[in-house]
Amino acid sequence: MSLKKHILDLRKRREKVQLGGGEKAIEKQMAMGKMTARSRILALLDNESFTEYDLFVEHEARDFGMDKKELHGDGVIIGTGTIYGAPVCIFAQDFTVAGGSLGLMHARKITKIMDHALKMRVPLIGINDSGGARIQEGVNSLAGYGEIFYRNTIASGVIPQISVILGPCAGGAVYSPALTDFVFVVDQISKMFITGPSVIKTVLGEEISMEELGGARVHAEITGNAHFFAGSELECFEQIKKLITYIPWNNTQKAKVFPPKEPKFKGKIEDIIPSDPKQPYDVRDVIKAIADDSDFFEIMEFFAPNIVIGFGRMNGQTTGFVANQPLVLAGVLDCDSSDKAARFIRYCDAFNIPIITLEDMPGYLPGVDQEHAGVIRHGAKVLYAYSEATVPKITVILRKAYGGGYIAMNSRHLGADFMFAWPTAEIAVMGPEGAANIIFKKEIEEAKDPDKMRELKVQEYIERFANPYVAAAKGYVDSVIEPEETRKMLLHAIEVSTNKDDQRPFKKHGIPPF
Amino acid sequence: MEEKKLELVDFVVNTRKYKTLLTIKYANRKPYKVPNPNEIMSYIPGTVIKLKKKKGAKVKEGEVILILEAMKMMNKVLMPFNGKIKKIYVEEGQKVPKGHLMIEIE
Numbered sequence: 001m002s003l004k005k006h007i008l009d010l011r012k013r014r015e016k017v018q019l020g021g022g023e024k025a026i027e028k029q030m031a032m033g034k035m036t037a038r039s040r041i042l043a044l045l046d047n048e049s050f051t052e053y054d055l056f057v058e059h060e061a062r063d064f065g066m067d068k069k070e071l072h073g074d075g076v077i078i079g080t081g082t083i084y085g086a087p088v089c090i091f092a093q094d095f096t097v098a099g100g101s102l103g104l105m106h107a108r109k110i111t112k113i114m115d116h117a118l119k120m121r122v123p124l125i126g127i128n129d130s131g132g133a134r135i136q137e138g139v140n141s142l143a144g145y146g147e148i149f150y151r152n153t154i155a156s157g158v159i160p161q162i163s164v165i166l167g168p169c170a171g172g173a174v175y176s177p178a179l180t181d182f183v184f185v186v187d188q189i190s191k192m193f194i195t196g197p198s199v200i201k202t203v204l205g206e207e208i209s210m211e212e213l214g215g216a217r218v219h220a221e222i223t224g225n226a227h228f229f230a231g232s233e234l235e236c237f238e239q240i241k242k243l244i245t246y247i248p249w250n251n252t253q254k255a256k257v258f259p260p261k262e263p264k265f266k267g268k269i270e271d272i273i274p275s276d277p278k279q280p281y282d283v284r285d286v287i288k289a290i291a292d293d294s295d296f297f298e299i300m301e302f303f304a305p306n307i308v309i310g311f312g313r314m315n316g317q318t319t320g321f322v323a324n325q326p327l328v329l330a331g332v333l334d335c336d337s338s339d340k341a342a343r344f345i346r347y348c349d350a351f352n353i354p355i356i357t358l359e360d361m362p363g364y365l366p367g368v369d370q371e372h373a374g375v376i377r378h379g380a381k382v383l384y385a386y387s388e389a390t391v392p393k394i395t396v397i398l399r400k401a402y403g404g405g406y407i408a409m410n411s412r413h414l415g416a417d418f419m420f421a422w423p424t425a426e427i428a429v430m431g432p433e434g435a436a437n438i439i440f441k442k443e444i445e446e447a448k449d450p451d452k453m454r455e456l457k458v459q460e461y462i463e464r465f466a467n468p469y470v471a472a473a474k475g476y477v478d479s480v481i482e483p484e485e486t487r488k489m490l491l492h493a494i495e496v497s498t499n500k501d502d503q504r505p506f507k508k509h510g511i512p513p514f
Numbered sequence: 515m516e517e518k519k520l521e522l523v524d525f526v527v528n529t530r531k532y533k534t535l536l537t538i539k540y541a542n543r544k545p546y547k548v549p550n551p552n553e554i555m556s557y558i559p560g561t562v563i564k565l566k567k568k569k570g571a572k573v574k575e576g577e578v579i580l581i582l583e584a585m586k587m588m589n590k591v592l593m594p595f596n597g598k599i600k601k602i603y604v605e606e607g608q609k610v611p612k613g614h615l616m617i618e619i620e
Contacts, residue, residue, distance in 0.1 A: 203560065203584075204559045204611050205609040206611065222538075222539060278531060279533055280534050304537070305537060327534060327535055328534060328535045328536070329525065329534055329535070329536060329537060329540060330525050330527055336539070362527040362530060363528055366527065366528075367543075369544070369546065402528065431529060431530040432530070433528070433529040433530050434528040434530070
């Protein structure tokens with residue numbers, strides 16, 4: 001009899017605490033078009049798989065009358081569960097409890113589940129929806145943030161870390177997502193900034209809305225802080241689930257292998273590419289023509305779209321694709337696209353994912369703004385990331401591979417395992433026009449008709465050098481292949497690279513040009 | 515964000531002209547301007563607290579021209595060379611963004 005009483009008491013306690021900030025606050029959350037923290041977790045994880053910890057944790061604040069306040073779970077839900085059977089650790093800030101503000105115990109709960117994820121070597125997912133530091137808790141809340149950042153850093157490259165921004169994430173709080181591998185944002189719901197509109201108005205007198213300052217679109221398109229953009233929370237959860245299928249649980253494992261599927265693409269690859277190297281095409285069509293099931297899961301679709309990154313599968317095995325996009329800015333490398341590609345390459349390398357590079361680029365973006373923005377050190381990140389990576393690295397040169405771009409895009413010289421080139425490849429120190437202008441400067445200047453002579457010399461240069469055979473003659477390119485052979489060659493290359501073992505000298509860590 | 519309609523433009527990289535799309539960020543970039551040493555610009559957003567010199571005043575290199583409060587700090591804006599205050603574009607109490615022309619000197 002008495003046991004029953006205790007059980008009923010537990011149930012009552014649970015029910016009360018599980019309501020978070022109470023029905024009124026939940027209504028308010030829904031009115032903002034947002035799901036509650038609990039319903040988010042349940043929507044994301046496999047049915048019945050969520051197990052919660054620290055439900056009964058209470059806050060620690062004693063000053064400013066806080067001792068009289070009850071904050072259920074201290075504004076954050078933590079636990080474990082599965083996504084398509086893969087174990088994950090998860091936390092979700094509960095905006096209905098004191099605005100999801102971060103106090104000492106709130107942070108303790110988060111660091112507890114982070115420690116757990118790291119120890120169990122499983123992915124960590126954090127759902128952020130918080131007004132920021134709990135001011136009443138003073139330096140304790142700052143300590144909490146710091147301890148989260150520290151763990152983000154220690155876990156980086158060991159377990160996948162995913163951040164989901166489903167509400168405000170402001171001030172210091174933004175740095176936890178920034179330290180994680182993938183950041184998901186949802187239109188009209190996500191807001192991220194260091195200093196909000198009110199501070200900007202006080203200091204500058206400039207008026208800007210939260211959405212314009214740090215909304216989902218801003219981070220997906222302009223800042224590059226977000227990797228995935230969704231129209232709704234449910235769409236966002238689908239993206240996260242899909243991502244989980246592509247990545248391993250930790251850095252000692254490989255991603256799950258799926259049954260191989262032939263591409264759905266049925267045309268000829270060579271028909272995707274215009275014969276005039278100055279005409280654009282969408283390089284994603286080439287990836288889809290090569291990848292299993294023509295399925296390409298693009299990352300950072302809207303930021304620096306002059307380079308395309310994302311996951312696909314080759315023979316069922318997760319593969320990272322990095323491809324110049326001639327459709328946007330002619331596919332040049334610039335500060336943003338270098339940054340985007342380099343980080344992705346390092347991600348693939350950390351988590352044992354082979355990298356396929358599709359190259360068609362005219363070089364680096366010229367301009368004062370680029371030079372002054374530091375295109376040298378940003379561009380260097382690409383060189384660093386490719387050289388450093390020890391996963392299988394395969395390059396296919398589709399058309400242009402000029403100058404520094406040729407070296408940067410996983411060339412043989414940076415350690416590519418396999419270099420393929422289509423017969424349309426133009427591997428040269430620079431574009432034919434530029435090269436002819438320099439090499440034949442004297443002939444052009446001294447000619448009776450310099451323009452005609454220039455044209456003649458450009459043609460001569462194109463015929464002699466704008467092809468893959470000069471590089472192939474030196475062994476810089478392993479094989480000149482027909483476009484139709486691309487998938488077959490790539491599958492083979494990945495297959496024979498399965499046991500790749502590339503040992504590097506011991507070091508504490510490198511010093512990449514961050 | 516949905517840049518579906520293809521507005522291809524000419525885009526020159528190393529003397530070769532390509533047909534391609536531009537990003538919003540690229541299209542909106544500011545053209546480079548050579549800095550004019552006679553223009554004192556705000557190097558940080560803030561509030562002009564005090565103007566120390568009047569128009570027409572002769573000022574020696576290193577003298578304080580104005581105080582710009584920013585990030586809870588009273589920053590002294592100094593005269594870069596011996597010269598004269600030609601024109602003052604700000605008032606005391608005015609909030610200025612970064613890169614705002616505050617004073618012209620000669």
